[in-house]
Ligand SMILES: NC(=O)C1=CN([C@@H]2O[C@H](COP(=O)(O)OP(=O)(O)OC[C@H]3O[C@@H](n4cnc5c(N)ncnc54)[C@H](OP(=O)(O)O)[C@@H]3O)[C@@H](O)[C@H]2O)C=CC1
């Protein structure tokens with residue numbers, strides 16, 4: 316039980332989607348007092364099928380529909396001591412307004428979102444609340460049968476804060492150990508470098524493992540990361556090492572021929588064959604993606620320095636086109652030629 320001196324502490328998860336339901340349901344299954352706040356569609360799904368939690372390590376845990384702690388009304392978070400925000404980046408501002416309307420002033424807010432700006436967006440509308448940035452290293456995909464599948468590993472990282480201590484035990488029991496980290500901006504930029512693959516993965520229409528097993532797609536990612544590293548260097552930002560390899564070695568590693576890559580970077584391919592990126596899930600569902608907050612963040616940072624980031628700019632445009640017309644899988648070779656030709660052009664757009 317999440318308990319502090321005998322008092323039960325309540326957790327609210329705001330945004331019941333892939334990450335929100337996986338984390339919320341895992342905490343619930345571990346005995347935490349949880350409420351998940353989300354849309355009617357997910358409510359109907361969970362009410363009729365419950366939640367099946369699976370993972371690459373063989374977890375298979377069915378949670379029944381009855382009594383599942385789900386609410387469509389944000390007022391349900393009024394009693395929460397910890398509020399985990401798991402909406403997509405474009406929904407952060409609206410989420411902050413809804414949370415600020417009902418949250419206790421002493422509630423601790425943690426953004427578990429990708430991108431570098433969400434915690435600040437929440438802070439903007441939540442004066443008086445303590446808001447921490449967090450980072451989810453693993454991926455979760457929703458599958459038929461109300462199944463939420465974690466397809467890779469890693470520990471949750473959250474900005475260091477003494478108030479988190481009381482939550483460590485229940486998160487560990489839920490299989491979600493927390494690592495508290497200083498210099499969280501470095502963590503966020505380090506994760507964002509890896510998230511540059513989300514767009515490549517979405518355009519490939521392949522599971523992450525198959526996509527990253529193909530050199531042509533890896534060369535696309537190498538191009539995007541190399542360009543991003545140049546921009547971060549110019550901005551004086553040092554991204555943290557999130558993968559097994561330091562960020563500056565990622566482009567070289569990714570460009571290795573398949574056989575060498577599979578041997579040397581085996582840990583990067585320790586993803587189960589079903590795992591996909593969150594951006595692929597968005598495109599498949601016909602939703603707006605987070606590309607403006609990922610590759611787009613590199614383009615914006617470059618612009619602020621009077622520089623270009625043409626390959627990242629181009630992949631943002633490709634994703635926006637796919638949001639409009641639906642997913643048309645691109646081969647690694649075609650995508651690489653396209654991105655490379657953009658990267659060779661000078662990026663003159665303001
Ligand atoms: N999926 C993954 O594997 C990973 C995702 N992340 C990050 O985690 C964050 C969440 O991603 P993910 O779980 O994939 O996203 P999802 O789109 O699956 O889930 C977000 C959910 O929040 C709902 N929502 C949005 N606004 C509100 C609101 N105001 N009130 C109630 N519900 C709301 C959305 O509903 P609707 O769509 O109907 O608006 C959606 O169901 C993102 O920043 C992502 O980048 C990080 C690591 C891995």
Ligand SMILES: CC(C)(CO)C(=O)C(=O)O
Nearest residue numbers: 452453454591592593594
């Ligand atoms: C875990 C990872 C990197 C998987 O692509 C992710 O963050 C996402 O899908 O958004």
